[in-house]
Each structure stands twice: as C-alpha cells, then as structure tokens.
Amino acid sequence: MRKLHTLAIALFAAAFLLVSTAPAQAGKLGRQLTEESTLTTILKRGTLRVGMDTFVPWAMKDKTGKFIGFEIDVARRLAEDMGVDIEFVPTSWDGIIPALLAGKFDLLIGGMGIRADRAVKVNFSIPYYSTGMSIVANSKKIPGATKLEDFNKEDIVISARKGTTAAKAAKRFMPNAKLRLFNKEPQAVQELLNGRAHAFISMAPLPAQEAIKHKDKLYLPMTGNFTNEPNGIAMRKGDVDMLNFVNSWIRATKAEGWILDRQKYWFTTLDWQSQVQ
Secondary structure, three states, X not given: OHHHHHHHHHHHHHHHHHHHHHHHHHHHHHHHHHHHOHHHHHHHHOEEEEEEOOEOOOEEEOOOOOEEOHHHHXXXXXXXXXXXXXXXXXXXXXXXXXXXXXXXXXXXXXXXXXXXXXXXXXXXXXXOEEEOEEEEEEOOOOOOOOOHHHHOOOOOEEEEEOOOHHHHHHHHHOOOOEEEEEOOHHHHHXXXXXXXXXXXXXXXXXXXXHHHHOOOOEEXXXXXXXXXXXXXXXXXXXXXXXXXXXXXXXXXXHHOOHHHHHHHHHHHOOHHHHHOO
C-alpha cells in the first residue's frame, strides 16, 4: 500500500512539473520559430534572395545585363517594402523547387502556377495575378486552325518548355499530338518558326507577343486562354511569419493598383522590347 502511495505522489509531481513547465517550453519554441523564420533571417541579413529563371516577359536581361520583367518588378518592390536589398538567384526551372527547399534562396518569384502537386512540396502565397495557357501556330504548317481539337492529331507536333504547366496542358488537351520539350521558351519558339512544330504552347501573353513579332509566319488560332492559372509566390513549408507577410504585402499592393499596372505594362504592351533588343 505504501508503495502505491509513493507511486501516486511521484506521478502527481511529474504531472505538476510537466504542466508548470509547458508554458515556458512553448514560449521557448515560439522564440526559436521566430528567430529562425525566413522573414527574420532576411531582415537581419539585409538582403532578400529570390529564385527565378528567365522567361519573357516575366524575367529577362536588358542590353546592359540587368534583370527586368514583371516578376523582377514584383521582387524589387517586395524587397523595397521590406527595407532590404535584392539578390536574384538564376536557377534552372526543372530544379527550382529543390533549390528553394535546399535554402539556395528565400522565395521563388517566377510566374509559378499554383498546383496541387507543387503545393505538396512548398507553401504558396495567395494569388497575386492570374494568367493561363495560350497557343500560337505556324501559318504554313497548319493554316486555318480555330480550336484545340485541330491540334489533337497524331501528325501534329507541339513545342513547349520542359517542366512547365504548358507541357502538362499539351498532354491534357492534345494527348494525340507529339510533344517536343525544350529547356527554354526561345528554343521552343524557334522550333515553331523553323517549321518543325505546328504550334507552341506557353503562358499568356507570350504566344500573342510572338504572333505579333512574327506575323508573317505565326498566328493565334483562338483568342484568349484555354486555361486559367493563378500564380503565387512559393516558399518553404512551416514558415507562418513569411507566409503572412507575403500575403499581406500582396493584398496591399493589389489594393493600390500597383500589380495591375505592372501587368498592363509587361503583358499588354511591347513598350519594353526596346530594352532587350
């Protein structure tokens, strides 16, 4: 009986100790999470590191070698509002999520569509803009096409960039066509211009811009996009502070009309082309 009494006292003491130290442990954990958050690291470092890959007109180099484009504007404004410098980390698209997870940079700002398979690996911000897939065709190889079904044939060749939503869209909407994938959009466009592909699929507005630049060879079979794709800023999982900050920043810049203004400049005009030609 005495042993049972002693055991009961010991268990009660252990429980009391656990309860009494829980708030302190929770506070310590909270401080660790705050100290280790990406947001805190960026502010201490004084530099925001952004992963991206070249993709006209989202991110490209001007005549002087400086990065310009819609996503470049977004990243620069985000860093400016944080009160820190900006550092761009060019990364191959097919390895850009692994690079983010490995800590090569803080955020991925590169026209990345929010998809379930990606969201398993990273956290996405709320959408800061939406776009979609569009198609441009070679006027000699396939004249008069007006719908996606015209390209869903075994003798049709579609070019697209490897690892992109465009490649997924081609497989989904034109499963019977042959798909040729390239590391960069310019390579896929050149395949179309050379007549080795019937059409090129990419995120709007690139197909429309290529049709304008090469109106003697290319045309848009259909107006508008055939998919709708929200785009978000990607970051590592488990960082609530960074996610909350980025979401708040997006809401604020959208409310003031700044993001829409940048979209109009880069996506609906070609005023920027003189900077890269």
